[in-house]
Amino acid sequence: MLAGPVEIVGTGLIGTSIALACRRAGLEVLLTDSTPDHVRTATGLGAGRPRAEDDVPQLVVVAVPPDALGGVIARALDAAGPETVVTDVGSVKAGPLAAVGGHPGLSRYVGSHPMAGTEHSGPLSASAELFDGRPWAITPGPDATPAATRVVEALALVCGAVPVHLSPVEHDRAVARTSHVPHLMASLVAGTLAGAAPDHLALSGTGVRDVTRVAGGDPELYSQIISGNASAVATLLTEIRERLDLALEAVAGGDRVGLESLLAYGQAGTRAIPGKHGAAPQPMAAVRVALPDQPGGLARLFADAGDSGVNIEDVRIDHDPGRPVGLVEIDVVADRAEELRSVLESRGWATLS
Ligand SMILES: NC(=O)c1ccc[n+]([C@@H]2O[C@H](COP(=O)([O-])OP(=O)(O)OC[C@H]3O[C@@H](n4cnc5c(N)ncnc54)[C@H](O)[C@@H]3O)[C@@H](O)[C@H]2O)c1
Numbered sequence: 456m457l458a459g460p461v462e463i464v465g466t467g468l469i470g471t472s473i474a475l476a477c478r479r480a481g482l483e484v485l486l487t488d489s490t491p492d493h494v495r496t497a498t499g500l501g502a503g504r505p506r507a508e509d510d511v512p513q514l515v516v517v518a519v520p521p522d523a524l525g526g527v528i529a530r531a532l533d534a535a536g537p538e539t540v541v542t543d544v545g546s547v548k549a550g551p552l553a554a555v556g557g558h559p560g561l562s563r564y565v566g567s568h569p570m571a572g573t574e575h576s577g578p579l580s581a582s583a584e585l586f587d588g589r590p591w592a593i594t595p596g597p598d599a600t601p602a603a604t605r606v607v608e609a610l611a612l613v614c615g616a617v618p619v620h621l622s623p624v625e626h627d628r629a630v631a632r633t634s635h636v637p638h639l640m641a642s643l644v645a646g647t648l649a650g651a652a653p654d655h656l657a658l659s660g661t662g663v664r665d666v667t668r669v670a671g672g673d674p675e676l677y678s679q680i681i682s683g684n685a686s687a688v689a690t691l692l693t694e695i696r697e698r699l700d701l702a703l704e705a706v707a708g709g710d711r712v713g714l715e716s717l718l719a720y721g722q723a724g725t726r727a728i729p730g731k732h733g734a735a736p737q738p739m740a741a742v743r744v745a746l747p748d749q750p751g752g753l754a755r756l757f758a759d760a761g762d763s764g765v766n767i768e769d770v771r772i773d774h775d776p777g778r779p780v781g782l783v784e785i786d787v788v789a790d791r792a793e794e795l796r797s798v799l800e801s802r803g804w805a806t807l808s
Pocket residue numbers: 464465466467468469470487488489490493518519520521523527544545546547568569570571572573574575576577578676680
C-alpha cells in the first residue's frame with residue numbers, strides 16, 4: 456500500500472521522526488524544509504535525502520507549524536504528481552481542510568494527526584520510535600477518496616501507530632479535551648513556579664514534574680495550535696472555570712466533602728484514560744531504585760531490568776538534592792512489579808518501597 460517515496464515537508468521533531476520511522480521500514484524518504492540546516496541535520500541522522508526537482512513522491516507529509524499548513528498543503532497538491540497523496544500532521548484538523556477547500560486536488564488530501572510528541576522541537580529531538588503504539592488520527596474530508604485515505608492509514612501503520620478514524624470537527628473537539636486544554640492547564644500551573652524562591656523549588660518531586668512537563672513546549676507552536684481550535688478549547692475552559700470556583704469555595708470555606716467530591720471527579724478522569732494501544736487501562740506500579748551518580752549506571756540498570764523480561768512502561772529520574780544519588784522510578788504493569796524488584800535486588804540494586 457505504501458511503497459514510497461515519501462516526501463516530508465518540514466523536517467522538525469515530527470517530520471524527522473516520521474522520516475526515520477519510514478526509513479526503518481525501508482522506504483525511500485525525500486526531505487524538504489524552509490530552513491536548509493534542518494534538511495542537512497535530518498539527512499545526517501539517516502532520515503532520507505534532500506528532495507530533487509524531478510522526484511515524484513507517492514505521499515507528501517506536511518509537518519510544518521499550524522499557521523503555515525494551509526499554504527504548504529495547497530503547494531504540495533499543486534506540485535505533486537496526479538496520483539500523489541498529501542497528508543498533514545497538524546494538531547488541528549478543520550482549519551487546514553477549510554484552507555484548501557475548492558482546490559482541484561482535494562480528493563488526494565487526507566488530514567492526519569499522530570498523538571505523540573515531546574516538549575522539544577527540531578530534527579535533533581526526533582526518534583523513529585516516537586509513534587510506536589500511539590493513536591494516529593486519520594481525518595478525511597468529504598472529498599477524499601478511500602484510496603488516498605488507505606495510503607495515509609498505511610503511513611500510520613508503518614510508523615508503528617494505531618490509526619483512529621474520525622471527522623476533522625470531531626477530532627478537534629476530542630483533542631481540545633485530551634491535548635490542548637491539558638497543555639494550557641499545565642502552563643498555568645507551571646507559571647506559578649517561574650520566579651519562585653529556590654528553596655521552595657528545591658522541593659520539586661515527581662508530582663510537579665508530571666503535571667508540568669508539556670508546558671516546556673514551544674509557546675509559539677502551542678499558541679498557534681490552541682488558537683486554531685479556539686471554540687472547542689473555550690467551551691472546556693468555561694467548564695473548568697466553574698469547577699475552579701467550586702474548588703476555591705471548598706478550600707476557603709473548609710468544605711472537605713465538596714473538596715473530596717472534586718478530587719474524586721478528577722480521579723475518575725485519570726481512570727478513564729485508555730492504556731497503551733487503546734486497550735483498557737491497566738493498573739501500574741512504580742519500582743523505585745537508588746542510582747549512584749556514575750557514568751553508565753542508567754545503562755546497567757536498564758540492561759538488568761531488560762533481563763527480567765518485564766516491560767518498562769515509563770521512567771522518571773529524580774535527583775537527591777543533598778547527595779550524588781538519583782532516584783529512578785520504573786513504571787511497570789502492577790502484577791509484574793515484584794518480579795522486576797526481585798531481579799534488580801539479586802543484581803545488587805537497592806530498591807525502595
Ligand atoms: N510537537 C508535538 O508534540 C506535535 C505532535 C503532533 C503533531 N504536531 C504538529 O506537527 C507540526 C510540526 O510540529 P513540530 O513539533 O515538528 O515542530 P518543529 O518546530 O520541530 O518543526 C517544524 C519544521 O517546519 C519547518 N517549516 C516552517 N515553516 C515551513 C514552511 N513554510 N515550509 C517548509 N518548512 C517549514 C521548520 O523549519 C521546522 O523544521 C505542527 O503542525 C504541530 O501542530 C506536533
